[in-house]
Amino acid sequence: MRVSSSLLLAASFFYAHGALSAPSPDPKAAWVRQGRARKAASKNGRRWLNETSTPSIVTSCSESNYTKASAPKVNVWGGLTDIEAASVTQWLFAQPELNLTVSDDAGEWDNSVLLVELMHPNKTDVLSYLDNAGPAPPRYAHVVLDHRAAVDPYYQDILVGPIEPFGVKNGTTRWVPLEYPYTRKSDGRVRNLDADADDTLYSQWIYKISATISDITLDLWGGVALGRDNDTLDIWGIDPLWQDDGRVVRWDAFWSNAVDNFDTQTLLPLGLYFRSDVTGRDPSQWKLEGWYYNGIFYETTSAFRNAYYTPGFAKLGANVEGDWARTDQNGPTLPLDTSHPPASVAPSGSRFAVDAESKWVEWMDFSFYIGYQRDTGLSLWDIRYKGQRVLYELGLQEALAHYAGQDPLQSGTAYGYDCPAYATYLNTSFYVSETTHTHLNSLCLFEFTADYPLQRHSTSDYVSATKNTYFTIRSVSTVGNYDYMFSYSFYMDGSINVEVRASGYIQSAYYANNDEYGYKIHDNLSGSMHDHILNFKADFDILGTNNTIAVVNQVPVSTVYPWSNGKARNTMKLEKSYVESEDQSRLFWGANSATQYSVINKDAVNKYGEYRGYRISPSLGAIHLTVEDSSNLANAARWANHDVQVTKQHDTEPRAAHAYNNQDVHNPPVNFDAFFNSENLTQTDLVLWLNLGMHHIPHTGDLPNTVFSTAHAGLSFSPLNYLEGDPSRQTVNQVRIEYGGGNVSAVETFGQEQGSCAVEYTPVEVDLWNYKGDVVVRKFPFDPNNPFYETDSIV
Ligand SMILES: *[C@@H]1O[C@H](CO)[C@@H](O)[C@H](O)[C@H]1NC(C)=O
Ligand SMILES: *[C@@H]1O[C@H](CO)[C@@H](O)[C@H](O)[C@H]1NC(C)=O
Ligand SMILES: *[C@@H]1O[C@H](CO)[C@@H](O)[C@H](O)[C@H]1NC(C)=O
Ligand SMILES: *[C@@H]1O[C@H](CO)[C@@H](O)[C@H](O)[C@H]1NC(C)=O
Ligand SMILES: *[C@@H]1O[C@H](CO)[C@@H](O)[C@H](O)[C@H]1NC(C)=O
Ligand SMILES: *[C@@H]1O[C@H](CO)[C@@H](O)[C@H](O)[C@H]1NC(C)=O
Ligand SMILES: *[C@@H]1O[C@H](CO)[C@@H](O)[C@H](O)[C@H]1NC(C)=O
Ligand SMILES: *[C@@H]1O[C@H](CO)[C@@H](O)[C@H](O)[C@H]1NC(C)=O
Ligand SMILES: *[C@@H]1O[C@H](CO)[C@@H](O)[C@H](O)[C@H]1NC(C)=O
Ligand SMILES: *[C@@H]1O[C@H](CO)[C@@H](O)[C@H](O)[C@H]1NC(C)=O
Ligand SMILES: *[C@@H]1O[C@H](CO)[C@@H](O)[C@H](O)[C@H]1NC(C)=O
Ligand SMILES: [Cu+2]
Numbered sequence: 023m024r025v026s027s028s029l030l031l032a033a034s035f036f037y038a039h040g041a042l043s044a045p046s047p048d049p050k051a052a053w054v055r056q057g058r059a060r061k062a063a064s065k066n067g068r069r070w071l072n073e074t075s076t077p078s079i080v081t082s083c084s085e086s087n088y089t090k091a092s093a094p095k096v097n098v099w100g101g102l103t104d105i106e107a108a109s110v111t112q113w114l115f116a117q118p119e120l121n122l123t124v125s126d127d128a129g130e131w132d133n134s135v136l137l138v139e140l141m142h143p144n145k146t147d148v149l150s151y152l153d154n155a156g157p158a159p160p161r162y163a164h165v166v167l168d169h170r171a172a173v174d175p176y177y178q179d180i181l182v183g184p185i186e187p188f189g190v191k192n193g194t195t196r197w198v199p200l201e202y203p204y205t206r207k208s209d210g211r212v213r214n215l216d217a218d219a220d221d222t223l224y225s226q227w228i229y230k231i232s233a234t235i236s237d238i239t240l241d242l243w244g245g246v247a248l249g250r251d252n253d254t255l256d257i258w259g260i261d262p263l264w265q266d267d268g269r270v271v272r273w274d275a276f277w278s279n280a281v282d283n284f285d286t287q288t289l290l291p292l293g294l295y296f297r298s299d300v301t302g303r304d305p306s307q308w309k310l311e312g313w314y315y316n317g318i319f320y321e322t323t324s325a326f327r328n329a330y331y332t333p334g335f336a337k338l339g340a341n342v343e344g345d346w347a348r349t350d351q352n353g354p355t356l357p358l359d360t361s362h363p364p365a366s367v368a369p370s371g372s373r374f375a376v377d378a379e380s381k382w383v384e385w386m387d388f389s390f391y392i393g394y395q396r397d398t399g400l401s402l403w404d405i406r407y408k409g410q411r412v413l414y415e416l417g418l419q420e421a422l423a424h425y426a427g428q429d430p431l432q433s434g435t436a437y438g439y440d441c442p443a444y445a446t447y448l449n450t451s452f453y454v455s456e457t458t459h460t461h462l463n464s465l466c467l468f469e470f471t472a473d474y475p476l477q478r479h480s481t482s483d484y485v486s487a488t489k490n491t492y493f494t495i496r497s498v499s500t501v502g503n504y505d506y507m508f509s510y511s512f513y514m515d516g517s518i519n520v521e522v523r524a525s526g527y528i529q530s531a532y533y534a535n536n537d538e539y540g541y542k543i544h545d546n547l548s549g550s551m552h553d554h555i556l557n558f559k560a561d562f563d564i565l566g567t568n569n570t571i572a573v574v575n576q577v578p579v580s581t582v583y584p585w586s587n588g589k590a591r592n593t594m595k596l597e598k599s600y601v602e603s604e605d606q607s608r609l610f611w612g613a614n615s616a617t618q619y620s621v622i623n624k625d626a627v628n629k630y631g632e633y634r635g636y637r638i639s640p641s642l643g644a645i646h647l648t649v650e651d652s653s654n655l656a657n658a659a660r661w662a663n664h665d666v667q668v669t670k671q672h673d674t675e676p677r678a679a680h681a682y683n684n685q686d687v688h689n690p691p692v693n694f695d696a697f698f699n700s701e702n703l704t705q706t707d708l709v710l711w712l713n714l715g716m717h718h719i720p721h722t723g724d725l726p727n728t729v730f731s732t733a734h735a736g737l738s739f740s741p742l743n744y745l746e747g748d749p750s751r752q753t754v755n756q757v758r759i760e761y762g763g764g765n766v767s768a769v770e771t772f773g774q775e776q777g778s779c780a781v782e783y784t785p786v787e788v789d790l791w792n793y794k795g796d797v798v799v800r801k802f803p804f805d806p807n808n809p810f811y812e813t814d815s816i817v
Pocket of ligand 4: 202
């Protein structure tokens with residue numbers, strides 16, 4: 023099912039508008055070239071092009087393969103090898119005290135392994151390796167255990183290692199509770215509220231309750247929810263569960279089941295809810311606490327039943343699936359819409375280099391390593407520009423929609439729709455139930471030329487313009503009912519952009535009494551307001567690790583100048599300051615975009631005496647959570663309440679959140695507030711935690727799906743007094759056209775590729791059939807000679 027829905031991802035727009043069109047062999051262009059012959063070749067390899075004939079056409083353009091490169095160092099964030107993951111898994115099963123059961127056989131009262139992945143090494147060790155020829159940091163596995171063979175079940179993070187070159191060794195390998203990266207010190211443990219969620223207990227509980235009102239569900243919606251295959255109704259509810267006063271409380275709602283493969287269920291709420299106290303693992307102690315329907319709370323089933331059968335009881339209509347809820351083509355064909363839309367081509371092939379094994383990438387003057395983890399997805403490491411590290415780490419920390427916090431699962435990529443057809447693809451892998459799932463081609467890398475030039479200027483004598491060609495690495499993650507698209511882009515002017523887009527089925531609400539929380543968007547449906555907030559970690563290292571945050575405020579002032587005849591002039595000026603400590607480092611974007619934040623290095627002044635740095639600016643949707651001190655989230659998402667937050671880097675504070683923060687919201691493994699303990703932020707190693715997102719009030723245009731064009735947020739990191747000028751002057755992909763008296767007298771093309779080549783354009787559908795499921799490699803029992811286990815559906 024995921025396969026088909028992923029294939030239907032909203033297409034990004036990839037029009038082939040270059041800033042300037044490619045050399046074309048039309049007569050006017052030929053004339054222009056003749057005109058150039060009057061000038062002599064210039065210095066520095068630049069030349070006037072004086073061919074008078076059409077450039078010869080080579081038979082076909084280059085294939086889009088990247089240049090193969092070798093990473094300068096081992097990618098220490100690149101994940102465990104199959105052999106390493108298998109040996110760790112095997113070793114875990116040999117430790118009697120862990121008392122593990124293979125996932126496939128594990129029930130609610132067995133212990134199992136949830137995750138085996140590479141533990142990111144400490145920054146200090148990595149810098150010594152990268153910069154000072156130190157040894158490669160020791161490799162450890164981060165393992166998550168699901169300890170359910172207990173009355174009080176818990177998850178536990180442990181560290182296993184060190185891992186020797188060919189896996190763990192009996193004797194030298196140890197496991198220890200993983201504690202240092204968390205703000206709560208409890209042996210890496212966090213209670214598990216979901217121990218009984220997967221299978222029978224919770225299901226039995228909710229279906230048993232539902233069975234007591236089958237007559238009502240049949241009467242209202244013509245169906246039942248009893249946990250049978252032929253049910254037309256379903257029941258599910260809030261995440262995280264309410265966790266107040268030591269109790270664990272569920273709220274569940276009735277939904278219509280989708281009648282076909284389309285994922286429409288979140289558009290089909292039915293408006294009946296029930297609350298139950300499910301504290302502890304003994305269902306005989308659980309309690310139904312009431313029903314909620316049409317704005318009225320009934321404390322018991324019989325109170326609800328009596329009301330229901332009282333004459334005059336208002337019975338509300340169902341939400342019924344239809345084409346309005348399906349994403350397929352719908353409506354009359356638009357003019358010319360059946361013709362091929364413009365496509366982008368890469369006539370010289372890919373202009374970047376990749377070490378696919380080590381996952382290292384180099385484009386123009388940028389390079390970085392790629393990391394991938396189950397909970398945070400794609401991350402970029404050791405991002406260098408012109409040989410200097412700008413960011414040690416850049417990546418997503420956590421994503422939440424205000425009603426639920428979940429961790430992303432990677433989804434597959436649809437060729438030609440998520441990325442241009444000529445993109446390069448890499449795989450990502452993560453661990454599930456003693457297997458490694460490899461999402462084939464789930465990261466794409468490509469260059470793209472924007473539909474506007476990076477630079478342009480014209481006078482009566484000349485015009486100059488520069489192509490805006492940038493490089494993007496992109497992944498798509500499915501988080502519940504949404505697909506998120508993450509793009510990191512690198513530009514010729516030295517800037518780096520982070521962008522996220524969301525598309526998919528909204529989680530809607532029943533329309534009754536919901537006016538203050540949304541718009542009515544279909545007959546019986548309300549688009550439920552919610553905030554999407556995504557937190558990114560940006561560990562900047564500007565010309566070293568000792569950095570400072572500069573704040574520049576633009577303010578209106580009234581100033582008397584020596585030349586203003588004693589009168590005040592109303593004007594504006596800059597107020598410059600620095601963020602001194604963690605007491606003042608939780609920031610908001612200023613009103614009227616009047617505040618600039620930048621990461622500078624006070625020990626690195628440019629030749630004009632200004633500090634070199636990178637500016638952080640919102641491009642769109644740099645927001646924080648509207649809800650203050652959320653009752654649902656308590657301490658689990660304290661990262662969500664500001665725009666820009668700055669802390670001193672610590673190996674003990676690698677992540678803003680923990681995957682199981684939702685299991686104990688008052689006392690979560692990582693409470694982001696605890697990172698702020700008054701530390702001095704002057705010329706020290708800084709980490710920025712940046713929020714992006716959307717205040718989403720779905721409207722009719724969100725049906726059937728929210729679209730990437732409006733559900734879009736972005737941040738930009740751009741050089742600030744960092745270089746002596748604009749580095750994009752280096753690109754040859756610019757022109758200067760001289761004219762006078764209405765005629766072009768010369769065209770400077772700076773040594774750009776001149777030839778033409780034929781593009782073979784294959785309709786994209788051919789590639790779509792190559793869409794493949796995950797490659798799954800079993801780790802326990804592991805057979806190194808036959809590691810391939812199965813091809814799974816893409817989740
Ligand atoms: C173009 O013409 C100039 C001036 O005649 C000459 O010096 C130069 O070599 C020519 N360039 C090419 C590419 O033929
Ligand atoms: C591009 O890569 C594919 C797959 O690795 C290979 O089959 C093909 O020959 C390569 N083409 C070129 C031009 O290197
Ligand atoms: C080990 O787990 C099993 C369930 O898989 C449980 O019955 C048993 O009590 C556990 N043993 C110990 C020593 O905890
Ligand atoms: C990483 O740093 C933490 C915190 O200082 C420390 O407890 C841990 O042992 C370090 N890990 C390694 C492998 O040195
Ligand atoms: C470690 O010891 C266990 C139990 O003796 C054995 O089953 C396993 O194969 C050994 N593993 C390695 C990597 O030697
Ligand atoms: C659904 O299946 C059950 C058996 O599992 C059967 O008793 C029942 O009649 C079926 N209901 C409908 C509406 O087909
Ligand atoms: C909405 O509810 C009404 C009854 O109030 C029902 O007649 C109608 O079919 C429902 N419409 C949809 C689209 O679900
Ligand atoms: C992705 O994985 C597949 C299957 O294991 C492999 O054949 C392919 O070479 C991998 N791609 C890259 C770029 O490593
Ligand atoms: C950073 O600053 C501290 C304190 O001024 C100094 O001791 C340290 O050497 C500096 N670190 C680097 C990498 O320059
Ligand atoms: C932070 O450290 C700097 C340099 O050591 C010092 O000048 C400054 O006063 C300190 N700021 C605070 C708030 O302690
Ligand atoms: C511009 O070109 C036109 C047509 O080729 C020509 O008639 C005219 O004299 C040219 N003007 C100048 C200033 O060279
Ligand atoms: Cu939304």
